[in-house]
Amino acid sequence: MKTVFSPLHAGHADTFELVAGELVPGFEKPSRAEFIRARVESEKLGDILPPQEHDLSAARKVHASDYIDFLSTVWSQWQAAGHTGPAALPYVWPTRGLRADRRPRAIEAQLGYYSFDAGAPFVKGTWEAVKSSCDVALTAAGLVNTGERAAFALCRPPGHHAGSAFMGGYCYINNAAVAAQWFRDHGAARVSVLDIDYHHGNGTQEIFYSRADVQVLNLHADPMAEYPFFLGHADEHGSGAGQGCNHNYPMPAGTAWDEWSLALEDACAKIGACRPDVVVVSLGVDTFEKDPISRFRLKSSDYPLIGKRIRKLGLPVLFVMEGGYAVEEIGINAVGVLTGFEG
Numbered sequence: 269m270k271t272v273f274s275p276l277h278a279g280h281a282d283t284f285e286l287v288a289g290e291l292v293p294g295f296e297k298p299s300r301a302e303f304i305r306a307r308v309e310s311e312k313l314g315d316i317l318p319p320q321e322h323d324l325s326a327a328r329k330v331h332a333s334d335y336i337d338f339l340s341t342v343w344s345q346w347q348a349a350g351h352t353g354p355a356a357l358p359y360v361w362p363t364r365g366l367r368a369d370r371r372p373r374a375i376e377a378q379l380g381y382y383s384f385d386a387g388a389p390f391v392k393g394t395w396e397a398v399k400s401s402c403d404v405a406l407t408a409a410g411l412v413n414t415g416e417r418a419a420f421a422l423c424r425p426p427g428h429h430a431g432s433a434f435m436g437g438y439c440y441i442n443n444a445a446v447a448a449q450w451f452r453d454h455g456a457a458r459v460s461v462l463d464i465d466y467h468h469g470n471g472t473q474e475i476f477y478s479r480a481d482v483q484v485l486n487l488h489a490d491p492m493a494e495y496p497f498f499l500g501h502a503d504e505h506g507s508g509a510g511q512g513c514n515h516n517y518p519m520p521a522g523t524a525w526d527e528w529s530l531a532l533e534d535a536c537a538k539i540g541a542c543r544p545d546v547v548v549v550s551l552g553v554d555t556f557e558k559d560p561i562s563r564f565r566l567k568s569s570d571y572p573l574i575g576k577r578i579r580k581l582g583l584p585v586l587f588v589m590e591g592g593y594a595v596e597e598i599g600i601n602a603v604g605v606l607t608g609f610e611g
């Protein structure tokens with residue numbers, strides 16, 4: 269299997285996030301991608317290719333155009349405002365009782381307008397990394413569309429929390445959603461997105477919620493207890509034409525392979541029934557027992573079994589990297605899925 273990877277991810281570095289009332293170094297850090305790349309090499313998974321540059325038209329098909337314009341100008345606006353803090357972060361949101369029908373000029377306000385949390389910090393190299401991550405997904409999608417059985421988009425930053433017009437949870441552009449839409453625009457009648465990251469992929473769900481041409485399946489921690497809290501319940505099945513095309517599998521803290529694999533089995537049966545032309549896997553490995561911010565208990569030996577089950581679908585697959593914060597083992601676990609797929 270070929271991997272697409274961009275060194276530009278490394279510019280998105282030295283970020284910060286709020287944990288228990290304290291501003292701490294971000295868990296979503298450059299070494300994540302470097303450990304995965306090193307494991308792709310040592311396991312001889314296949315060639316590692318740079319992304320081809322794409323214009324932003326593919327991203328604008330799932331994201332609002334003004335949101336993409338915002339992302340590409342945050343850092344320059346932040347600097348023009350004279351701010352000197354280490355990262356641009358929102359601190360005010362147009363929630364219930366406030367007006368979201370007007371977008372203030374101030375960059376502080378725009379950061380809140382286009383986000384649902386303070387979990388998507390901007391630093392100098394963030395936009396270039398975000399853009400390259402999207403290029404990585406589109407380039408790997410192109411490999412699948414030209415006949416590769418599967419490809420690995422080693423995306424960083426991740427994407428599945430980003431919605432049509434909001435960032436959050438370390439995510440800016442929804443790489444998996446952009447790729448799914450790209451497949452639709454390049455010959456696929458139906459696409460399934462299988463999201464196995466520990467956190468519910470609220471952005472992907474929001475983007476495709478009313479559509480019948482993109483099925484979305486999410487295996488994740490119960491939002492009653494875990495981030496992103498405000499979406500991801502089992503009764504969210506889609507709306508309008510998309511009714512019945514969204515499937516959530518919320519699971520409690522402590523979930524291990526025995527229970528998790530039953531959800532995977534059910535999701536795979538639903539993918540089979542949908543008969544998509546291609547599957548996009550949002551590949552998070554923060555389900556790992558030693559993940560520092562998560563509470564599932566998958567073991568390293570479980571990840572190849574995930575790949576093996578996905579292989580059994582008998583469909584072309586694009587793997588898109590999402591979360592996973594146990595940096596020492598992130599390569600073993602992510603590449604474990606891919607080698608399990610290869611058999």
Ligand code: Q9C
Pocket residue numbers: 285286287288387426427428429437438439465467495552554561590591592
């Ligand atoms: N800072 C992905 O795995 N956690 N995003 C907030 C307090 C947010 C995870 C905890 C987790 C976001 C792609």
Ligand code: ZN
Pocket residue numbers: 465466467552554590591592
């Ligand atoms: Zn996650």
